Amino acid sequence: MTTDEPQRPDLARELIARAEASAAHRVRGLRNELDGVQLGRGRHADHANTKFLRRVLGEYEWPGHRLVGPAAARAAWSIALHSDHDLIFQRAATILLGRAVEAGDALVQHWAHLHDRALITSRCAQEYGTQLLLSADGIELCPLRAPESVDKRRATVGLPPIAVALETVRRRYMPNGSADEAPSVVLAEAA
Structure with a gap:
């Protein structure tokens, strides 16, 4: 083998x-x-x-x-x-x-996503900004600890800057710029 x-x-x-x-x-x-x-x-x-x-x-x-x-x-x-x-x-x-x-x-990126998801499930703020909420209003980050330093934390686990990740998710889930009739659901940024 x-x-x-x-x-x-x-x-x-x-x-x-x-x-x-x-x-x-x-x-x-x-x-x-x-x-x-x-x-x-x-x-x-x-x-x-x-x-x-x-x-x-x-x-x-x-x-x-x-x-x-x-x-x-x-x-x-x-x-x-x-x-x-x-x-x-x-x-x-x-x-x-x-x-x-x-x-x-x-992969450390998988760990970062799962760590964030467990925090969000526990009703705590996430660390890496991998968990997003899709609703009729669009896509937004779930609560995030220390947003001013999130890109620094993301870099330590090989994730792109948060602005890049959000734009990628928006293109994926809202190609026409609208979340019309989208159910409210927590999404994970692709890893």
Whole structure:
């Protein structure tokens, strides 16, 4: 086996499949294409994904690049990021992802996003400005600690300046400059 091949390709496939299905569902939700039953199914899937990732973390700690490969490590991050219903799990995942970053087995940008998301879920101000709110009024940052030094903090984790990130998100989610009928939802800047 080469160092580029994940140790657990079966686990990698499962993480990717779960994250892709969840992402497709979220896109449909952003487009207001889901009814109440479908929204409930999406929440159920998020709970099931969290439960699955909890088992993975219990057995392997963070499923990093060596264990599952970069795409599946990103999928695990996405599942943890969307586990807002379980703050204790989200905090634990942040710690384990931080350890994987220190070991060179995960991306620090993913850690910064998950750290910010856990802070926002806890009703605290975020550190890196990765969490945004999309509403009918447009896109705005979720509460941010010390906004005057956010670009300095972002640079330490390899993120672009906040103005660049906000413009990228606006182009992605509001290509015509309007968020008409957009549901209020917390978004994560792309990582």
